[in-house]
Amino acid sequence: MKRSSRSRRGKGLLLVAFIVFAAIVGTLVLKKYDVSTLKPQTPPPAEQAGTVLVTLFFADQGGDGLVREGREIDASDDLTESVDAVVEELISGPVGDHASVLPYNTQVRQVQVQGDLAQVDFGRELVDGLPAGSSAEMTAVYAVVDTIAVNFPQIKKVRITIDGESVATLKGHLDLRNPIVPDFTLEKRQ
Numbered sequence: 001m002k003r004s005s006r007s008r009r010g011k012g013l014l015l016v017a018f019i020v021f022a023a024i025v026g027t028l029v030l031k032k033y034d035v036s037t038l039k040p041q042t043p044p045p046a047e048q049a050g051t052v053l054v055t056l057f058f059a060d061q062g063g064d065g066l067v068r069e070g071r072e073i074d075a076s077d078d079l080t081e082s083v084d085a086v087v088e089e090l091i092s093g094p095v096g097d098h099a100s101v102l103p104y105n106t107q108v109r110q111v112q113v114q115g116d117l118a119q120v121d122f123g124r125e126l127v128d129g130l131p132a133g134s135s136a137e138m139t140a141v142y143a144v145v146d147t148i149a150v151n152f153p154q155i156k157k158v159r160i161t162i163d164g165e166s167v168a169t170l171k172g173h174l175d176l177r178n179p180i181v182p183d184f185t186l187e188k189r190q
Contacts, residue, residue, distance in 0.1 A: 051075055052082075055150045056090050057143040057187070058098035064135045065188035066143055067098050079152065083118055084111040086151050090143060101143035103129025109164065116156040117179055118148055124163055127170050134173040141174055142186050149182035157181045 052075040057066040073089055076082045087108050093100040107123035130136055145158045157179035161167065167176055 054086050054089065055147065056086070056094075057101070057146045057150075058090075058094040058096075059101050059139045059143070060098065060188045063099055063139065064186075066101075066139060066146065066186045067188055069094055069096055069098060071095070079154075080111050080113050083113060083120070083148055083152060083155070084108055086147055087111065087120055087144060090147055101140045102126065105129060113155065116154060117159060118152070118155045118157075119159040119161060120144060120148075121161045121164055127162055127167075130170055132171055134171075137169070137171045137173045138186065140170065141176070141180060142183055145180045146182050146184060146187070 051072045054071055054073055056069050056071055058069055059065070060067045071089055073085050076085065091102050091104070091106045091108070093104065103125060106126045106129065109121040109123055110119075111121070112119045126140075130140055141160060144160065148155055148158050159166075159179040160170075160176050162170075169176055
């Protein structure tokens with residue numbers, strides 16, 4: 001008889017331990033379920049978060065087309081500062097397997113935005129460092145114009161100047177006397 005009362009007591013303790021364990025697991029599952037059914041909070045807008053995702057255009061491996069690359073930059077409420085930051089990021093070159101379109105030592109002297117026109121004034125090093133040939137000139141100009149247009153849809157055209165002066169071309173191939181509108185025909189799909 002003693003054996004059966006011990007075995008009943010052992011079974012009783014085992015049952016109590018199982019019930020306590022089940023209650024703890026049940027509570028944890030319910031907590032997790034309550035948290036998962038809560039409505040997710042909306043993340044703050046990029047301007048409040050401190051960074052914004054932008055699209056940059058770089059040359060493809062052949063150097064005769066453009067490919068997109070995403071990049072995070074510091075957010076700014078000022079449109080002129082934002083355009084300047086995007087162009088500076090373009091100058092810093094690609095992170096991936098793409099090729100740079102602007103010489104590494106290119107300087108942005110000034111950016112102005114008036115209505116739907118952005119004017120980007122580069123230093124002479126852009127002209128001096130750009131390789132000869134129409135492909136290099138086309139990819140450089142359209143990388144700048146398309147990058148600005150994609151990231152700032154309110155800007156419809158871009159004027160490129162050198163050292164504060166209008167120029168006819170950078171290397172003798174693309175007419176820059178008038179503002180340039182975006183042209184995505186150079187873009188290669190990856």
